[in-house]
Amino acid sequence: MEPDAPLDWPSAIHRALKSHRVSQVSYVPDAGHKRLIELCHADKDMVVVPLTTEEEGIGLAAGAWLGGERAVLLMQSSGVGNCVNALTLVSNCVFPLLMIVTMRGERGEFNPWQIPMGEGTPDALRLGGVRTVRLERAEDAFATVTAAAKLAFESCGAVAVLIAQRLIGAKSFEEKP
């Protein structure tokens, strides 16, 4: 195995999405999702949809499934709170839902305003009927996202992969004024 490849976790997530034929990618950006968003934009088999607010992506994913396509929704943990009522669309209709959430308010957080929603993210998702799975280590990225996609698209489940701030790294946040 190439020594560097397993550490490129955004690329591993991108490959996992492709292996499950995800073709619509929506996002409200996060610094932690920067590379994955770039990979998706560069992928001619993916339609990338920038959102103004995260709950839009729940509607988009439902529409994609109605039309026979698979979608993924990328956001940071502060966006989870915006999704709560939208998640009733998923639970009522039993739509598949795959969310990939970069966590804020964890290890090394410099912005105290990120902490309450970061701490509330797993519970907010649980209340909305979304299973959560943590991604802590780069080498687990492909397997974790592949398993989550399988649960979403083959079992019509709602699942969110929570990417630990430890993995994303708090450095870039700490360098901001």
Next chain:
Amino acid sequence: MTEATLDRREVVQSLLDRREGLLVVAGLGSSAWDCTAAGDTPLTFPLWGAMGLACMVGLGLALAQPRRRVLVVTGDGEMLMGLGSLATIAARRPGNLAIVVLDNERYGETGMQKTHTAYGTDLAAVALACGFAKAETILEGAQLAALRASVHGDKGPIFYQVKVKRDAAPLVLPPRDGAYLKHRFREALLGETKTSR
């Protein structure tokens, strides 16, 4: 503002009559009842909740089915809750997506409180400013034939704000079971063997 003269049921009937391959997403409340009154069919997906998301469901569907026309029929209150989705749609510019807002300037299901369009918000102007290919306000019956032709044929994304009367029409309710609505839509569109795709 002059008093609206258009009847919402007649507007929707004229859009959905002989609809052929048209795929329809109906926003919650009266708009969904209007679409059901025009005929409950598998290829209309009526929402009973998720207020503010009708246009986004339409966008996901339009991107997934680029060869089919997709129409979102919703109300002014529902549209106002998801105004950002107009910017999102304009960013992708799906050529096969049309949005028709039935604007009675009221929250019809909750006691006829005024919506922001009653206070002057111009939804068509918002859509145009976001970058829609076409966005207009419809006021008269004489415009309905052109509205229908545009919804069925013009390159999208297109947006129509149709000023309608405040009269309450008889309730004609679609099925309420969301999983059923989803399955019948996918079966009709994708075929039975592909419903687990």
